[in-house]
Amino acid sequence: MVSDNEEGKSKTASVLLAVLLSFWTWLYTYKKDAWKFWVGVALTIFISILFAYMVSSVFLYILGLGIWFWAIIDVAIKKGEWYRSYPGKKPSSSAPTQQSTK
Secondary structure: OOOOOOOOOOOHHHHHHHHHHHHHHHOHHHHHHHHHHHHHHHHHHHHHHHHHHHHHHHHHHHHHHHHHHHHHHHHHHHHHHHOOOOOOOOOOOOOOOOOOOO
C-alpha cells in the first residue's frame, strides 16, 4: 500500500462513502470539501435539536434525506480526474517550457 497517495483518491470509494455515510464522505476529500462537511454536521445537529422537541418530524426526515442525497449527487457528478488529481496535483509535463529571448 502506498502511503504518500501518489494516485490521488478513488471516485468509487467516495460514492460508496456517500451512500453509506452521507456527509461523512467529505472527510475523504476534506482539503477541498471541508465546508460541505461542516454544513452537514451543523444541519444534523440542528435536526437533532428540533427532533428532541418533536418539531414536525416529517420535515426533519426530508431535511435529513436532503443532506444524504446532496452528498451522493455531489460526489457522483465529479469526474474521475478530479479524484485522481486530488488534492490539486498538477500533471507532470515532459514538454520543455518556452522561454522568451530578447
